[in-house]
Amino acid sequence: MxxxxxxxxxxxxxxxxxxxxxxxxxxxxxxxxxxxxxxxxxxxxxxxxxxxxxxxxxxxxxxxxxxxxxxxxxxxxxxxxxxxxxxxxxxxxxxxxxxxxGDGAPGDDGPSPDPTAGGEDPGVLVDQLNGITLPIPDGWERVEHPTDEMLTMRTVDSEAYYCPGTSSAMCYHGTVTIRTAGGADPATPEAIARKDVVAAADRAYEEDIIGRPIHGGIMSHRQIAAGPVSVAGRTGYQVRWRVVTGKGPGGYVQSLVFPSAVGSESPVVVRYAFDAGSGGVPLALMDTLTQGIRPLGDSETGGGVGSSVAP
Incomplete structure (x- = not known):
């Protein structure tokens, strides 16, 4: 042998x-x-x-x-x-x-993986359906699998906390969602915004998506802003409330509605919910995000837009 x-x-x-x-x-x-x-x-x-x-x-x-x-x-x-x-x-x-x-000679590992492969900037929330983008602020992140199936970004998980009044539901200091208005919504951007802000308040400060009470419920609210607004070159409408809750500092909710940049121009609803108080998100960020909405493919959306938007 x-x-x-x-x-x-x-x-x-x-x-x-x-x-x-x-x-x-x-x-x-x-x-x-x-x-x-x-x-x-x-x-x-x-x-x-x-x-x-x-x-x-x-x-x-x-x-x-x-x-x-x-x-x-x-x-x-x-x-x-x-x-x-x-x-x-x-x-x-x-x-x-x-x-x-096709990576070359044996032993050549090729280029490093591109974390933005697929053309999606990690600093931008992309809504392909409505043809728009929103900048993702520092300290925020997109939610990959939102429970309510709406395109969502929010403050990072490391800053999540138990909602006041409960020891099981998690809350976030800031959340922004996007959806397309459906057939049950009113016809005009103003009417949609005024109806949706009620749902925005309930979702953020009354009950979570599975019906658990949070923040001790809404005790009162007042409208602090409402009117037309220009979004990505189109005229929309926004309504903003200050919400007072039974527990915790409460917060601010806003519904912004404007025509989609593509297709039949169906109304797009952007919903904001920001906590008030020392641990909350600056209210001015709502306006900054609204001004940062761009049509998909706009050259200004490239190059890490989100990195320049601070909370």
Whole structure:
């Protein structure tokens, strides 16, 4: 057995450009693309090869082949004979070759992954349906899977807190959502805004989405702003309330409604909810965000818009 060719990957004469696994006794069904520049001579397909072949092989691969032999021997000792493919083989076959990925020469990992792949700026909330974008302020983040299925951004999770009056519901100092007005909504932006601000207040300071009471409920409210507003070159309408709650400092809610930038120009509803008090979000950020709304594709939305918007 001292003259037998050791187990390893060798050129597959039946498939140029590939290697086949030699288990020390016979060829196996496991193959892979060639990934090394210098390959040892392959043993004859009918047997284990000659002593001269083994010597040439060991001289070419040196330390690298010794490491492969040790690794494969360990795998073979652990193999329980259940027909499973050796771990080393599974890894080689599952990993894409340079030819598959187009990343260049073997050993070249290619460029680092782009966190903004897909064209979406991490500092911008993109509403593809309505053709608009909103800047995401510092200390805020988009919600990937909102429970109410509305496009949402809010203050970061690390600043979330238990809503006053409950020990189970989580609240956030600032939340902004976007939806498209439906058939049940009134016809004009002003009428939609005046109706929606009631729902905005209830959702932020009366009950959460599953009906749990929060903030001790709304005790009173007063309108502090209402009127037409220009949004992304279109005329809309906004209504803003100051809400007083049974527990905690309460907050501010606003409903902004304007025509969509695409399609049938259905009304878009942007809903704001900002906590009041020392831990809340500056009220001026509502106006800053409204002014930052842009049509999708506007050159001003590129380049990390959100990074320049501070709460």
């Amino acid at each position: 001292s003259n037998a060719t050791p187990p390893g990957w060798y050129p597959d004469t039946a498939a140029p450009g590939n290697e086949r696994w030699w288990d020390g006794t016979a060829w196996t069904a496991h193959t892979r693309s060639c990934v090394t520049v210098i390959q040892p001579s392959a043993p004859g397909r009918g047997g284990g090869g000659s002593g001269a072949t083994a010597a040439r092989t060991l001289a070419l691969v040196a330390t690298g082949m010794a490491l492969v032999v040790v690794a494969v021997a360990g795998v073979m000792l652990l193999d329980r004979g259940d027909g499973a493919e050796p771990a080393a083989t599974r890894t080689d076959q599952s990993a894409p070759s340079p030819a598959d990925t």
